[in-house]
Amino acid sequence: xxxxxxxxxxxxxxxxxxxxxxxxxxxxxxxxxxxxxxxxxxxxxxxxxxxxxxxxxxxxxxxxxxxxxxxxxxxxxxxxxxxxxxxxxxxxxxxxxxxxxxxxxxxxxxxxx
Amino acid sequence: xxxxxxxxxxxxxxxxxxxxxxxxxxxxxxxxxxxxxxxxxxxxxxxxxxxxxxxxxxxxxxxxxxxxxxxxxxxxxxxxxxxxxxxxxxxxxxxxxxxxxxxxxxxxxxx
Numbered sequence: 001x002x003x004x005x006x007x008x009x010x011x012x013x014x015x016x017x018x019x020x021x022x023x024x025x026x027x028x029x030x031x032x033x034x035x036x037x038x039x040x041x042x043x044x045x046x047x048x049x050x051x052x053x054x055x056x057x058x059x060x061x062x063x064x065x066x067x068x069x070x071x072x073x074x075x076x077x078x079x080x081x082x083x084x085x086x087x088x089x090x091x092x093x094x095x096x097x098x099x100x101x102x103x104x105x106x107x108x109x110x111x112x113x
Numbered sequence: 114x115x116x117x118x119x120x121x122x123x124x125x126x127x128x129x130x131x132x133x134x135x136x137x138x139x140x141x142x143x144x145x146x147x148x149x150x151x152x153x154x155x156x157x158x159x160x161x162x163x164x165x166x167x168x169x170x171x172x173x174x175x176x177x178x179x180x181x182x183x184x185x186x187x188x189x190x191x192x193x194x195x196x197x198x199x200x201x202x203x204x205x206x207x208x209x210x211x212x213x214x215x216x217x218x219x220x221x222x223x224x
Contacts, residue, residue: 103156
């Protein structure tokens with residue numbers, strides 16, 4: 001089955017700096033890669049996702065890149081703000097008829113003001 | 114608010130007991146997913162239902178079962194509870210397979 005590894009487990013940046021979180025996956029049939037943000041005690045919230053037919057997607061300060069050959073994808077947050085502090089999870093799944101989504105272990109991001 | 118609702122918010126029970134967690138998906142969503150989140154395991158996919166039928170199975174124990182009803186709400190049944198079953202249980206829903214929107218979770222404590 002799918003195995004998703006996420007790095008780093010913790011990340012601390014200064015407000016205004018960029019943050020990058022990386023994930024690798026093992027199942028070459030995976031074609032859907034979402035990123036979730038989870039604040040303490042709250043639900044995971046979808047912040048951006050990418051499908052295997054594109055290499056990059058951007059939404060304001062957040063971008064995700066995907067390298068299918070190397071089986072890795074990354075989350076980039078620019079101009080970080082204290083409210084970006086949370087745990088971020090990457091995930092991968094085959095989707096359609098075989099949606100066994102596997103999550104990375106999470107990255108705790110702290111943005112210092 | 115994602116539109117996915119879960120009850121109860123908190124549940125405290127004893128080892129050996131059985132509990133039922135309930136999830137109502139967003140209006141129009143046909144798929145329901147169950148996840149377990151514990152401190153040392155991250156988010157673990159348990160099972161997916163699509164329009165009443167089981168679609169995919171993850172790391173769900175035999176002591177756990179789920180179903181999706183004709184009105185599309187879903188229930189997760191946990192039996193013969195053990196201390197290690199203490200966790201946050203999330204339900205998510207989607208129109209088809211993705212994206213998935215999570216509910217607020219049920220925190221289960223087994224004493």
